[in-house]
Amino acid sequence: MNDSKYHLQKYAGMSTRHTCPQCGHKGEFTYYVDERNIPIDESCGRCNRERCGYHLAPSEYFKTHPGNKRNEFSTWKQPEPPTVNPVSYLPSSLLATDTHRDKNNLFRFMSKEFGNVEANRVFDLYHVGTSRHWRNNDGLSTTFPQINEKGKVCQLKVMAYNPNTGKRMKKQDRVEMWSDKVQKYVPDTRPMDRVWFAGKTLLKNYKANLQQTFFGCHLIKASSWIGIVESEKSALICSILIPEITWIATGGCNGCKWTDPTVFRPLTGKKVVLYPDSGMLEKWEGKADIMRSNQIDVTVSKTCEGLLNNWDIADVLLRERHAQKGMSIGDVMAYAKEIGVSRQITYNV
Missing domain, CATH: 3.40.50 (Rossmann fold)
Structure with a gap:
C-alpha cells in the first residue's frame, strides 16, 4: 500500500481531533485521510500525546485489513470549520463617575483606614464602582472592572464586603440581594461566596465571548x-x-x-x-x-x-x-x- 496517497488530517478545529483508541484521551487523535479528506478508519492515525505514542500508518492498517472497503466512512464529510465568536466588551459607560461611593462597603473600610483622599485616589485610578446587587451592614457591594491595555472593559466583577473589617462576605455571612422580579431586596440564602461576574448579564447575552484580563491591566x-x-x-x-x-x-x-x-x-x-x-x-x-x-x-x-x-x-x-x-x-x-x-x-x- 502506497502511504503517499494518504496524509494526516489537517487541523480545522476540535471536530478534526478525536478519541485515541489506545489511551482513550479525547481530542488527541488525528485520522489518516485520503485525497478527498475521507478517513481510512477510526483506528488508523496518530495520537498527539507523547506518553501514549500510538501510531497506525495506512500501510500497516491495510496489511491487517486487505479487504476493507471503508464503507463506514463512505458518507463521511469534512466537518464545517468552527464558527469564530468575536470577543465582546462591556460599555465604557460602566466607568462613569460613581455617585454612590459613600455607600460602598469597601470604600467605607478604605476611607476609615487610609482617609478619603487616598481611598478616592485609588478608586478613581482603578475605576472601582458601586453596585446595588448585594446589601449588608447598611452598605452596598463593590465592582471591579477588568480594563485591558487598550482601555476596553472586558468583565465586571461584583463582590460584597464587611465595611468594618474589609473582609469579603462568605457564604455563611448574611446579605440581601436585589431582586429585579419583586423590585426589592430579599435575603440571599444561596450557599456561595458573594462574588458575581456580571458581564453577560449586563450585555443581556449569555453566549457572549468575554475574555478576562488583570484587574489594573490598563x-x-x-x-x-x-x-x-x-x-x-x-x-x-x-x-x-x-x-x-x-x-x-x-x-x-x-x-x-x-x-x-x-x-x-x-x-x-x-x-x-x-x-x-x-x-x-x-x-x-x-x-x-x-x-x-x-x-x-x-x-x-x-x-x-x-x-x-x-x-x-x-x-x-x-x-x-x-x-x-x-x-x-x-x-x-x-x-x-x-x-x-x-x-x-x-x-x-
Missing part, C-alpha cells in the same frame, strides 16, 4: 515595575502603601487565565514581581516559569511564606502599619531589595 503600559497579587482589594491597599509600584490582581490563583500568554503579553518589557498568598509559593513558582518561557522578566516574592493561611502582602503591610510606628527600616529595605528599587522606594503611611 495601568501596565505607563509603568515599568509591576506587582501582581491575587486579590483586587490587596492591589488597592498595596497601591496606597507602596505607590512606587503598579499593582495588578489576578482575581484568584487561576483567575482571568493569567498564565495564558495572550493575557500576560502586556507585561512584556516590564519588571514583574509575583506576590503569592501564604501556602501558594510553589504553585506561583510554576506560573512564573510559564511566564519566563515567554520572555517575561519575573521573580516570585517569599514575603508571605510560612505565615497564617491565606495571608497576602496586603495583610503583611497592614499588620506592620498597625504596629506602633509601622515597618522597621530593615523591613522596608528587605521589600525594596526584593523588588529591585532599593534606591528609590519610600514607605508611605
Whole structure:
C-alpha cells in the first residue's frame, strides 16, 4: 500500500481531533485521510500525546485489513470549520463617575483606614464602582472592572464586603440581594461566596465571548515595575502603601487565565514581581516559569511564606502599619531589595 496517497488530517478545529483508541484521551487523535479528506478508519492515525505514542500508518492498517472497503466512512464529510465568536466588551459607560461611593462597603473600610483622599485616589485610578446587587451592614457591594491595555472593559466583577473589617462576605455571612422580579431586596440564602461576574448579564447575552484580563491591566503600559497579587482589594491597599509600584490582581490563583500568554503579553518589557498568598509559593513558582518561557522578566516574592493561611502582602503591610510606628527600616529595605528599587522606594503611611 502506497502511504503517499494518504496524509494526516489537517487541523480545522476540535471536530478534526478525536478519541485515541489506545489511551482513550479525547481530542488527541488525528485520522489518516485520503485525497478527498475521507478517513481510512477510526483506528488508523496518530495520537498527539507523547506518553501514549500510538501510531497506525495506512500501510500497516491495510496489511491487517486487505479487504476493507471503508464503507463506514463512505458518507463521511469534512466537518464545517468552527464558527469564530468575536470577543465582546462591556460599555465604557460602566466607568462613569460613581455617585454612590459613600455607600460602598469597601470604600467605607478604605476611607476609615487610609482617609478619603487616598481611598478616592485609588478608586478613581482603578475605576472601582458601586453596585446595588448585594446589601449588608447598611452598605452596598463593590465592582471591579477588568480594563485591558487598550482601555476596553472586558468583565465586571461584583463582590460584597464587611465595611468594618474589609473582609469579603462568605457564604455563611448574611446579605440581601436585589431582586429585579419583586423590585426589592430579599435575603440571599444561596450557599456561595458573594462574588458575581456580571458581564453577560449586563450585555443581556449569555453566549457572549468575554475574555478576562488583570484587574489594573490598563495601568501596565505607563509603568515599568509591576506587582501582581491575587486579590483586587490587596492591589488597592498595596497601591496606597507602596505607590512606587503598579499593582495588578489576578482575581484568584487561576483567575482571568493569567498564565495564558495572550493575557500576560502586556507585561512584556516590564519588571514583574509575583506576590503569592501564604501556602501558594510553589504553585506561583510554576506560573512564573510559564511566564519566563515567554520572555517575561519575573521573580516570585517569599514575603508571605510560612505565615497564617491565606495571608497576602496586603495583610503583611497592614499588620506592620498597625504596629506602633509601622515597618522597621530593615523591613522596608528587605521589600525594596526584593523588588529591585532599593534606591528609590519610600514607605508611605
